[in-house]
Amino acid sequence: MFGRLEKVNIGEVHSQAKIIGTIVSVGGAMLMTLIKGPMLQLPWIKSNDGHAFSSAATHQYPIKGAIMITIGCFSWAAFIILQAITLKSYPAELSLTALICLVGTIEGCIVALAMEAGNAAVWSIHLDAKLLAAVYSGVICSGIAYYVQGMVMKTRGPVFVTAFSPLSMVVIAIFSSFILSEILYLGRVIGAIVIVIGLYLVLWGKSKDQTSSNQEIQTEGSNDLKMIPAIDETTKVSNQELVVLDLTSNKVTPTDEYV
Incomplete structure (x- = not known):
């Protein structure tokens, strides 16, 4: 909104739906993270696995994790806005995706060299789950995702892309x-339901925005078509050649002047 990439009119219902839907989605995400409630006894979950997860949760750092996640959210939002602005001046999704992946690879190598200095074992490649995770994140989560994200962002805007996060x-x-x-x-189940409700409100507001923008384009096009006959008539009148009528000699003399 501050970068003029999204139109918001507080007086319109669909803009209010987008704002309320965004707040509801964020609230649902916080509800899933902070509120647990009673445990659901599902048939495919074993009790031993539950004790393992609960014991592992005691060694977590929720404050540090929350701070890092917040920084990541702001960084991701800045990246989406920058990509949307770049696509306006450089509308080539495939080459832009290649440049993003190239710069990310260079930055990742620099960080890895700084953090794992003197540890050559981290650069060894093995046919295991780590290699599969790296290939999947590089090809699917980075390459294909950035390309599809750019295509959708050009037509529907950055808010539509981030609404599914x-x-x-x-x-x-x-x-x-x-x-x-x-x-x-x-x-978590209640938070998931709240997220789906917020997502529906955002998508409904975006669909109304798309409809109103299409109507404005059609109105402008019809106004342009109405102006074309008037311009043609003016052109015909201006191109008419003037003649001089000589009553004494009964001659018609054309001139080089035009209206």
Whole structure:
């Protein structure tokens, strides 16, 4: 909104829906993170796995983690805005994705050299889950995701792209429950429902924005078409050649003057 990439009119209902939907989505994400509630007894979750996750949670650092996640959210928001601004002057999604990945690779290598100085074992490649995670994050999460993100951002704007970010928490909670047998609490389920409601409000507001912008384009086009006949008539009149009528000699003499 501050970068003039998104139009917001407080007096219109669809703009209010976008604002309220964004707040509701953020609230649902905080609800999933901070409030647990009673544990849901699901048949595919074993009790031993629950004790393992609870014991591992005692060694976590919630304050440091919250600070790092907040910094990451602001950095990601700045990256989205910068990508949207860049696409206006450089509308080539594929080459822009290649440049983003190249710069990210160079920066990652510099950070790895600084943090793992003298430890050559971290650069060894093995056919294991670490290699699969690196390839998947590079090809899918970076390459394909940035390209699709740029294409959607050109047509629908950065708000439409980032509106689906809280939905990733819902997908992660579902898959971690099935694949990793992670404990699912009632607070996370309620937070997921709140996120879906907020996402629906944002998408509804964006759809109304798209409809109103299309109507404005059609109105401007019809006004331009109405002006074309008037311009043609003016052109015809201005191109008419003047003649001089000589009554004494009964001759018509054309002149070189034009109206």
